[in-house]
Amino acid sequence: MSKTETDTTPAADRGGPHQPLIIASGLKKHFPVRSGLLNRQTATVHAVDGVSFEVKKGETLGIVGESGCGKSTTARLLIGLIELDDGSIIFDGDKLGSDISLKELRRGVQMVFQDSYASLNPRLTILDSVAFGPKLHGLKDPAGIARNLLGRVGLDPDRFAHRYPHELSGGQRQRVNIARALAMSPRLVILDEAVSALDKSVEAQVLNLLNDLREELGLTYVFISHDLNVVRYISDRVLVMYLGEVVEVGPVESIYETQAHPYTASLFAAMPSMDPDNRTEEPPLAGDPPNPINPPSGCRFHTRCRFAEGVCASRKPKLATIGGDADHLAACHMHDAASGHSLALKEAAE
Amino acid sequence: MFAYLVRRLIYVLPVAIGVSIICFLLVHIAPGDPLTAIMPVDATQEEQAAMRAAYGLDKPLPVQYAIWVGKAVTGDLGKSIATGRPVADEVFAAVKNSLLLAFTASVIAFPIGLFLGFVAGYFRDTLIDRAVTAFAITGVSVPNYWLGIVLVIIFSVTLGWLPSMGAGPGGSGAWAWDFAHIKHLILPSVTLAVVPIGIVARTVRALVGDIFSMDFVQALQAKGMRPLDVLRHVIRNAAPTALSVMGLQLGYLLGGSILIETVFNWPGSGFLLSNAIFQRDLPLLQGTILVLALFFVTMNLIVDVAQAAIDPRIKRS
Amino acid sequence: MTLTADQADLAEPVRKAPGYWSGVFRRFLKDPVAVTCTVIVLLLILAAIFAPYLGLNDPYKASMIKRLKPIGYPGFPLGTDEQGRDMLARLIYGGRLTLFVGLVPVVLAFVFGSTLGLIAGYVGGWVNTVIMRTVDIFFAFPSVLLAIAISSALGAGIVNSLVSLTIVFIPPIARVAESATASVRSLDYIDAARASGGGALTIVRVHVLGNVLGPIFVYATSLTSVCMILAAGLSFLGIGVRPPEPEWGLMLNTLRTAIYVNPWVAALPGLMIFITSLCLNLLSDGLRSAMNVKD
Numbered sequence: 001m002s003k004t005e006t007d008t009t010p011a012a013d014r015g016g017p018h019q020p021l022i023i024a025s026g027l028k029k030h031f032p033v034r035s036g037l038l039n040r041q042t043a044t045v046h047a048v049d050g051v052s053f054e055v056k057k058g059e060t061l062g063i064v065g066e067s068g069c070g071k072s073t074t075a076r077l078l079i080g081l082i083e084l085d086d087g088s089i090i091f092d093g094d095k096l097g098s099d100i101s102l103k104e105l106r107r108g109v110q111m112v113f114q115d116s117y118a119s120l121n122p123r124l125t126i127l128d129s130v131a132f133g134p135k136l137h138g139l140k141d142p143a144g145i146a147r148n149l150l151g152r153v154g155l156d157p158d159r160f161a162h163r164y165p166h167e168l169s170g171g172q173r174q175r176v177n178i179a180r181a182l183a184m185s186p187r188l189v190i191l192d193e194a195v196s197a198l199d200k201s202v203e204a205q206v207l208n209l210l211n212d213l214r215e216e217l218g219l220t221y222v223f224i225s226h227d228l229n230v231v232r233y234i235s236d237r238v239l240v241m242y243l244g245e246v247v248e249v250g251p252v253e254s255i256y257e258t259q260a261h262p263y264t265a266s267l268f269a270a271m272p273s274m275d276p277d278n279r280t281e282e283p284p285l286a287g288d289p290p291n292p293i294n295p296p297s298g299c300r301f302h303t304r305c306r307f308a309e310g311v312c313a314s315r316k317p318k319l320a321t322i323g324g325d326a327d328h329l330a331a332c333h334m335h336d337a338a339s340g341h342s343l344a345l346k347e348a349a350e
Numbered sequence: 351m352f353a354y355l356v357r358r359l360i361y362v363l364p365v366a367i368g369v370s371i372i373c374f375l376l377v378h379i380a381p382g383d384p385l386t387a388i389m390p391v392d393a394t395q396e397e398q399a400a401m402r403a404a405y406g407l408d409k410p411l412p413v414q415y416a417i418w419v420g421k422a423v424t425g426d427l428g429k430s431i432a433t434g435r436p437v438a439d440e441v442f443a444a445v446k447n448s449l450l451l452a453f454t455a456s457v458i459a460f461p462i463g464l465f466l467g468f469v470a471g472y473f474r475d476t477l478i479d480r481a482v483t484a485f486a487i488t489g490v491s492v493p494n495y496w497l498g499i500v501l502v503i504i505f506s507v508t509l510g511w512l513p514s515m516g517a518g519p520g521g522s523g524a525w526a527w528d529f530a531h532i533k534h535l536i537l538p539s540v541t542l543a544v545v546p547i548g549i550v551a552r553t554v555r556a557l558v559g560d561i562f563s564m565d566f567v568q569a570l571q572a573k574g575m576r577p578l579d580v581l582r583h584v585i586r587n588a589a590p591t592a593l594s595v596m597g598l599q600l601g602y603l604l605g606g607s608i609l610i611e612t613v614f615n616w617p618g619s620g621f622l623l624s625n626a627i628f629q630r631d632l633p634l635l636q637g638t639i640l641v642l643a644l645f646f647v648t649m650n651l652i653v654d655v656a657q658a659a660i661d662p663r664i665k666r667s
Numbered sequence: 668m669t670l671t672a673d674q675a676d677l678a679e680p681v682r683k684a685p686g687y688w689s690g691v692f693r694r695f696l697k698d699p700v701a702v703t704c705t706v707i708v709l710l711l712i713l714a715a716i717f718a719p720y721l722g723l724n725d726p727y728k729a730s731m732i733k734r735l736k737p738i739g740y741p742g743f744p745l746g747t748d749e750q751g752r753d754m755l756a757r758l759i760y761g762g763r764l765t766l767f768v769g770l771v772p773v774v775l776a777f778v779f780g781s782t783l784g785l786i787a788g789y790v791g792g793w794v795n796t797v798i799m800r801t802v803d804i805f806f807a808f809p810s811v812l813l814a815i816a817i818s819s820a821l822g823a824g825i826v827n828s829l830v831s832l833t834i835v836f837i838p839p840i841a842r843v844a845e846s847a848t849a850s851v852r853s854l855d856y857i858d859a860a861r862a863s864g865g866g867a868l869t870i871v872r873v874h875v876l877g878n879v880l881g882p883i884f885v886y887a888t889s890l891t892s893v894c895m896i897l898a899a900g901l902s903f904l905g906i907g908v909r910p911p912e913p914e915w916g917l918m919l920n921t922l923r924t925a926i927y928v929n930p931w932v933a934a935l936p937g938l939m940i941f942i943t944s945l946c947l948n949l950l951s952d953g954l955r956s957a958m959n960v961k962d
Contacts, residue, residue, distance in 0.1 A: 107864065132863060
C-alpha cells in the first residue's frame, strides 16, 4: 500500500462495533428573531428542539421531513458549524467538549452540501479545493491525496485536477465535494440534500458511488433528503422530523411498510408512485407547516392531523416503540394506551 | 409602515450625534490654538487664559462638546469671528441661496437624466444607447468647477450673453424672481446640473435595461400587451430606485455646490464656507458644515421613508 | 493497488488551466475604449514621472514680459500663465502632484477600507455593528463636503490632502467590502472549509480574499475619477497643494483671473483634469465588464 492510501483510511475505531458512532441527545438550537424599535429579541425560532438519535457504525441514517423542519440545522449541529444551545453529542464514546474538541470531531465528521456550485470556491482549482483540508492538517503530499481521491470518485485527475468549478457539470462538482469530504479521512459523512439538485440519471450514479465508497472505506452516512425514493434506496434506518422534533424513527423497511405517525403517513401518501394500482387514496397534507417561531402546543402536528383530539393539543407525546419492532419508534398518542386518545384505547382493546 | 418610520427616525439619531461630534472635533484637529485667529499677538499668559475661559476652552473636551451641542440644539451656533454676527443667521441666509441653486439644478437635471436613461435603457445596445452612455460618462467625469469656468468663457466672456458672477445685479443682495436675477441663475445651475444628469441617466439606463430583461416583462409582451402598457409596468418598477437616486442627488447638490458657488461667487453656503476657510473663521466653518451635513442626513431620511412608502417590498419587512 | 503511475505524474509540471485573472485580462484587451484610456493614463503618468528628461522649459521660471501668451506662441506651444511660465511644462509637471494626490488616497482607502470591511463582514456581531455604524456617520457627509471640512481644518498641504481624501474614501470602500464579504461568508464553501478545521485567518486568506478583492478593486477604480476631481478641487479652493507647485487645480484657480485676457490657456489645466478623470472612468467601466463576465 502506498503512502497516500493509508492517509485516506478512516481513523481507528475506539468504542468497538457495538458503540454507536454518534449519540445525539436532546439537541437544541433556537435562533433569536430581532425586530421592533430597539432591535430586541422578540421571538425565537425553534429550529431544532430536543432531537435525540443514534447513528450506528457502518449504517446510513436517512433524515426526512418538509423544508424548514430542522434537517439541515441538525446536520450543521452534528459537525459544529453552529453552536448547540443544549444537548450533547457523543462521537464513538467520546463526548464533544469534554473528551474531544470540536477540531477533533471535525476530523471524524465531514459534510457534503446541496448546492454543488456554492460549496466550491470558484477561484480554486478542484485539486486545491480537495487538498485544502489535508494541507491544513499538515498531511504529507496533500496534492497526492487529492489526486488519489479525485480518481476514486470517478474524476480522472489528469483531466480534471486543474479545472475550475464552473468548468464541471453539477454531477462532477458533487463528486468533487465528496472527494473533499473524504480528504479528511472521516468516519461519518453527512450528506445534506447532496443529490437533490442533480438530474435523475446523474443522481443515480452519485448514489451508487456513495454506496461503493461506504463499503470500500467503511463509512457511516447521515443522509438528509426530502426525496423518499432516494432515502429508501440508500438508507438502513429513517428518521422523520417535523418542526424541529423527531416524530418517527425506524428501520427503512419497517417504516416504508407501516407508518406509525400520521405525519409520516401523509408524507408517504404524497410520494408519487409509479404503479397505477398503488395510487394513494389518502388526501395529501393540506397547508404549510406552522410557524416554528410559535410551535403548536402538545404534539406539534395536531394542527394538521386528521386524528387530533384534546390530548394532542395539551400533552406532548413521547417517542415509544411501535408494535413488535423494538427499533421502530414514534411519538404519537394514538400508540400510547395511557394517553386517553380514543384511537389508542381502541387499539389497546383490539 | 409606522414602525418603520419610527425605527428609521431612531436610527438617524446616533448618526446625527456622530456628525455633530465630527463637526465639533474639526476645530480641535486644526493645527494650532482655535483662538490664535482672534487673539492679539502680544496677549499675555493671563489674557490668554482669560480668553480661554471666556470661550470655555479650559474645560475638558466632552464638557465643551456638551455645551456646544446644547447651544446648537437651540439654534445658537456661536458668533462668526470675522463678522461678529451669529453663525446661525449667516448660515440660514446662505442656505436659502444654495437651496435655490440646488433646486433649479435638479429641475434641469432630473427630467433630462430620466429621459436619457429611459431612452438608452429601452433601446439598449443601439446607437442611441451608446450616445447616451457616452454623454452620461462625460457628465460624471467632468470637473464641474472647470465646466463652470468654460461656460463663463463662452457665454460671458466671448458671447457676453450672461453674467458670470453673483446672484443678481450688483452682486448678492436679496433674490427676486425677475429676469435680471434669473439670468444670474442660469450658468451656475446648468453647471451644477451636469453631474446629476450623468448619474441619473446611468442609473436609470441600467435599471430600465434590467427590468426589460426580466421574465415578467417578457410574459407581458408575450401575452400581447401593448408596448405603452408594458412601459407603465416598467416605470412602476423603476420608480422607487430612480426616486431615491434623485433624492440623494439633491442632497449632494446642496453639499457639493461649494466649488461651483466659489466659481460663480454665488452667495450660498459653499461660498460662505470658502470664506470661512480663508479667514480661518472656525465657528462659521463648524456651523456651516454641521447644517449642511444634517441637511444631507435629513434628505437621506426622507428618501428612505418615501421609498418605503412607494415600494411595497420594503413595507412588509 | 498501485499508484505509482499517479505519483510519477506528480513529478511532472502540471498544466495550469487558465486562471480567472488571465481571462479578465484577455477580455479587457478586447475593449478598445478601455485599452485606449489605459494607454492615455499610463502616458500621463510616465510623462509626469520623466518630465525632467523630456526637454521641457523650466516650469518655475517666470517672466514679466511673456505673461499670458496665447497657445502657439513661439517657444511656448501651449502659451504661458499669469507669471509668464511655460504652460506645457507646467501641465506635464503638474501631472506629478495632481495624479499623486488624485490616486494615492484611493490606494490607501482600498487598503484600510477593505481591511475594515473584511473584518466587519467576516466576524459579524458587535464588531460589525461598531465598524459599520461608524462608517455610516462618515457617510452622512457628501464626499465633497467631508473632504473640504477635513482639509480646511487640517490646512493646506500635500499630506493633509492625502489624509482627508483617504478618510473620505474609506467608508464607501468599507461598505462594499463588508457586503461582499458577508455574502461570500454565507456560501457553503466557507462552511466546508470551517468543517475541514480551517481557522478564520486561513479561511479569509484562501477562500475569502480571492473572491472579494476583485469586486472591491473594481469599485475602488471607479472612485479614482472622483478622487482626482476632488483633489484638484481642494487645490482649486486653496486648501490642497500650495503654490508655486504646478498642480492642475491650483493652476486653474490662479488662471481664473486671466479668462478675459487669454481664456483658452486658462481652461487648459481643467481640460487635463477632465481628460484624466474621463479616462479613469472608462477604464474602470471596462474593467468592470471584463470582470463581471460569468461563464
